[in-house]
Amino acid sequence: MLTVENVTKKFGNFTVLDDVSLEFENGVYGLIAPNGAGKTTLMKMLATLSFPTSGKICYCGDDILKLDEKYRDVIGYLPQQFGYYRDKTPKQYLKYLAALKGLDKKESDKRIDELLETVSLTDAANKKMRKFSGGMLQRVGIAQALLNDPKILMLDEPTAGLDPKERVRFRNIIASLSRDRIVLLSTHIVSDVESIANKIIMIKDHKILYNDTVKNICDLLDGKVFEMTLNESDITEFEKNYHILSQKIEHNTVTVRFISDNGEDEGAQKVYPGLEDVFLRIYGDDVI
Amino acid sequence: MNIEYPSDFEINESIGYICEKGKIKKHGFFVFLRDMTKGLGFANVFYGIMDAMLLTGFAFALLCMLSSAILEPNKQNSAVIASFALAPGVFITMFLLSYIKEKMSMTYSVKMTCKYTVNHLLAYRMFVFSLLGAVADAAYVLLICIKTDLNYITLLCVSLSSLFLFSLVLIFAVLRFNSIFAPVGLLIIWIISNGTLWLFVGDFYGRFLQQIPIWIYIVFAIMAAAVYINRLAAFSDKRRTIYVNG
Numbered sequence: 001m002l003t004v005e006n007v008t009k010k011f012g013n014f015t016v017l018d019d020v021s022l023e024f025e026n027g028v029y030g031l032i033a034p035n036g037a038g039k040t041t042l043m044k045m046l047a048t049l050s051f052p053t054s055g056k057i058c059y060c061g062d063d064i065l066k067l068d069e070k071y072r073d074v075i076g077y078l079p080q081q082f083g084y085y086r087d088k089t090p091k092q093y094l095k096y097l098a099a100l101k102g103l104d105k106k107e108s109d110k111r112i113d114e115l116l117e118t119v120s121l122t123d124a125a126n127k128k129m130r131k132f133s134g135g136m137l138q139r140v141g142i143a144q145a146l147l148n149d150p151k152i153l154m155l156d157e158p159t160a161g162l163d164p165k166e167r168v169r170f171r172n173i174i175a176s177l178s179r180d181r182i183v184l185l186s187t188h189i190v191s192d193v194e195s196i197a198n199k200i201i202m203i204k205d206h207k208i209l210y211n212d213t214v215k216n217i218c219d220l221l222d223g224k225v226f227e228m229t230l231n232e233s234d235i236t237e238f239e240k241n242y243h244i245l246s247q248k249i250e251h252n253t254v255t256v257r258f259i260s261d262n263g264e265d266e267g268a269q270k271v272y273p274g275l276e277d278v279f280l281r282i283y284g285d286d287v288i
Numbered sequence: 289m290n291i292e293y294p295s296d297f298e299i300n301e302s303i304g305y306i307c308e309k310g311k312i313k314k315h316g317f318f319v320f321l322r323d324m325t326k327g328l329g330f331a332n333v334f335y336g337i338m339d340a341m342l343l344t345g346f347a348f349a350l351l352c353m354l355s356s357a358i359l360e361p362n363k364q365n366s367a368v369i370a371s372f373a374l375a376p377g378v379f380i381t382m383f384l385l386s387y388i389k390e391k392m393s394m395t396y397s398v399k400m401t402c403k404y405t406v407n408h409l410l411a412y413r414m415f416v417f418s419l420l421g422a423v424a425d426a427a428y429v430l431l432i433c434i435k436t437d438l439n440y441i442t443l444l445c446v447s448l449s450s451l452f453l454f455s456l457v458l459i460f461a462v463l464r465f466n467s468i469f470a471p472v473g474l475l476i477i478w479i480i481s482n483g484t485l486w487l488f489v490g491d492f493y494g495r496f497l498q499q500i501p502i503w504i505y506i507v508f509a510i511m512a513a514a515v516y517i518n519r520l521a522a523f524s525d526k527r528r529t530i531y532v533n534g
Contacts, residue, residue: 083393083398
């Protein structure tokens with residue numbers, strides 16, 4: 001089990017995270033917050049790339065900084081900006097990283113072949129990465145994070161730059177990997193985690209705002225989210241009275257999704273809230 | 289029920305055994321080098337920086353040709369200063385190219401989460417670069433001695449003590465400051481200070497370097513090398529805080 005115990009992180013006088021405590025067990029954790037909220041900082045501390053100003057992070061009861069190499073043996077990390085060697089093939093690159101991770105050569109060759117198949121890159125295994133699309137590079141990134149069969153897999157904004165098809169493929173990969181490990185996935189794209197995360201962690205004002213299941217978080221807005229169709233000309237007036245979550249324009253009408261305590265009075269239809277509704281409600285102007 | 293308890297001796301022996309097994313052993317730098325060579329392989333330690341090493345070799349060859357062209361038997365002071373001032377050249381060029389390449393590389397974060405981190409790689413490389421630097425210095429000093437009739441052993445001691453003095457200051461700078469400006473700044477200071485002395489008080493500077501007894505150079509080089517290796521071990525263990533956004 002991985003625990004974050006009263007961790008505060010400051011850069012000079014600026015506090016990025018304030019007294020954060022978390023517990024992780026096997027499963028997928030979606031870390032969602034707008035850009036700049038401290039997701040990457042938390043991920044980097046969990047990956048031992050950055051250190052808490054105060055508090056500590058423990059794995060199975062031991063401080064991860066003291067565990068040092070032993071902890072690095074059980075983690076897999078995909079950074080937000082994944083670096084690679086343009087002139088190398090995925091196979092060459094993964095072999096190099098496998099060596100850096102201290103894996104046995106024979107075992108790593110087998111493991112690399114398996115992983116390339118998992119991320120559907122077998123056909124491109126011997127092609128230079130300079131020709132790869134963003135999605136293919138991201139899959140190489142996921143493969144490298146899985147090289148040592150990590151107990152803790154940390155993926156920082158893994159779907160950034162991926163097209164919708166790639167994102168679906170990515171979600172499927174993550175879902176299949178989460179059975180026997182902690183998967184921590186940071187993103188500001190809510191739909192990436194909504195269907196696969198066992199728990200959602202939301203950060204606001206440098207603190208953990210929610211750490212709960214998707215259902216429990218969505219229930220916070222149960223009975224308060226409505227949808228109705230308006231004429232385009234009525235939208236401006238409607239916006240003054242209600243917190244609009246989203247709008248969908250069709251011909252001359254607009255279907256609005258909004259929050260209200262008494263939406264039914266307006267003739268709107270009550271809908272079950274999604275995680276994105278909660279996200280937009282909580283972060284409001286931060287996400288614009 | 290009669291339970292047979294172990295004797296005090298057996299208890300103490302068992303506790304001692306458990307403690308010994310659980311204790312994290314501190315290994316020396318040479319054990320680190322051996323383990324890393326065995327575990328990672330020489331090729332992987334120098335992965336992606338062979339171009340930097342070849343470039344340095346090419347620059348060194350040019351320096352030798354240039355020195356060979358301009359050195360004359362009556363320029364002994366200049367020859368001694370050149371042996372001292374240029375001694376860290378090969379070492380620092382290889383180190384800087386390697387260091388900047390790793391620090392600026394987008395692969396830095398991933399490598400820092402591996403068993404062998406960037407710091408392990410840099411510490412290993414620094415040691416090898418020092419050895420290559422010493423070999424290059426030995427060759428360069430030989431060239432100088434052929435051209436100027438200076439004593440080879442004396443000049444080699446001057447050159448090696450300069451190399452290890454520079455290496456020592458460099459490792460402290462790198463340990464203290466987490467920035468590529470630390471080695472670059474040190475190189476600039478070295479060039480300016482030696483260049484100024486050479487230009488303005490060249491005769492005095494050359495004579496001064498020649499007057500220092502050879503045993504002082506030898507003792508200094510050995511001591512500097514020992515502390516340098518000790519600090520290299522500390523550098524390989526060092527985990528760095530890197531600036532993060534978000």
